[in-house]
Amino acid sequence: MRYWLFKTEPDDISLDDIRAAGKKGIRWDGIRNYQARNFLRDQVRKGDGVLIYHSQCKQVGIVGTARTLGDSYPDPAQFDPQSPYFDPKATPDSPRWYCVDIAFEQALPTTISLASIKQDPALSDMVLVKQGRLSVQPVTDAEWRYLLS
DNA sequence: GCCAACGTTGGC
């Protein structure tokens, strides 16, 4: 059981969209960054906890949590020529990109802003603080508990 | 098997 932080642009998929999908959840796909892919492919498994983070918007920060519904699996969009996520170099025998299904768990009463996370000494080791531009990243047990308390 | 070039990301 691991914990993660997933970034999303709310104009694309927001926490409300995840909530609206209900128990069957939504497919978290379209990840086309290798570092994020590696975490997704190698370590994201059923039942992991996910912090949902809104990026590229007015209020950047953590807005809620979700839960993975299964292990990660090859992203079908990479094989679909009609999809914007199509990758001609990917084959079913040798998939390049991965995705996972997640379901809404809770909305936080207030957004935990990136600015406040950066200011908090207890969170100074978060990947979010130490490395930007990573849309799937690990969160420690301690960070998870601290952020949700 | 080195390493420059590339594509993606995301705060500002």
Next chain:
DNA sequence: GCCAACGTTGGC
């Protein structure tokens, strides 16, 4: 919309 950081790619 700039541009810095990252992992991968591919020519040599």
